[in-house]
Amino acid sequence: MRTDSEIRTEGFRALMNALGDVEAERFITLLNREHFDYTAWRKEQWKNQSVADLAAEARALRQSR
Structure with missing residues (x-):
């Protein structure tokens, strides 16, 4: 089982990969x-x-990336 910190780090990384740095930050701000x-x-x-x-x-x- 992963720690909360590991999950948070992986989640931020996934957001940044999917949205880019600026839009990931915007998404978090909106939430x-x-x-x-x-x-x-x-x-x-x-x-x-x-x-x-x-x-x-x-x-x-996944195949398209």
């Missing part, structure tokens, strides 16, 4: 600025997609 209920967001985010659909999208994204 800190407004009330954000991750659980409610997560329930709606992929509401109409199956796990198989999400896995296929993830594989396609």
